Amino acid sequence: MYKTETTATPFLLFIIILSVYRAFMLYTINPDLYIDEAYYWVWSQNFDWGYYSKPPMIAWVISLATGLAGESSLVMKSI
Numbered sequence: 001m002y003k004t005e006t007t008a009t010p011f012l013l014f015i016i017i018l019s020v021y022r023a024f025m026l027y028t029i030n031p032d033l034y035i036d037e038a039y040y041w042v043w044s045q046n047f048d049w050g051y052y053s054k055p056p057m058i059a060w061v062i063s064l065a066t067g068l069a070g071e072s073s074l075v076m077k078s079i
Contacts, residue, residue, distance in 0.1 A: 026077050033073050041066075041076060 033041070043051055044062035051059065062079060069075045 022078070026074055033076055037076050041071075 040054075040058050040062055043054075043056075043059040044066065047059060047063070048056060050056055062076070065075055065079050
């Protein structure tokens with residue numbers, strides 16, 4: 001009568017598998033930053049209300065991620 005498996009379980013499993021796959025791919029491929037990723041990282045070092053071609057949200061997210069996990073190309077690629 002009661003449903004024992006919720007709909008969140010398959011979704012959570014999918015997210016975990018996707019995260020493990022992405023981490024594996026980031027580890028095995030070339031972890032160098034592309035020019036735009038390096039450009040955004042420089043933006044995150046100097047906050048402003050807006051930048052040449054983008055609003056400031058990307059700089060804030062990158063700054064938060066590098067502040068929590070450290071400044072590495074793997075952190076930048078995982079964003």
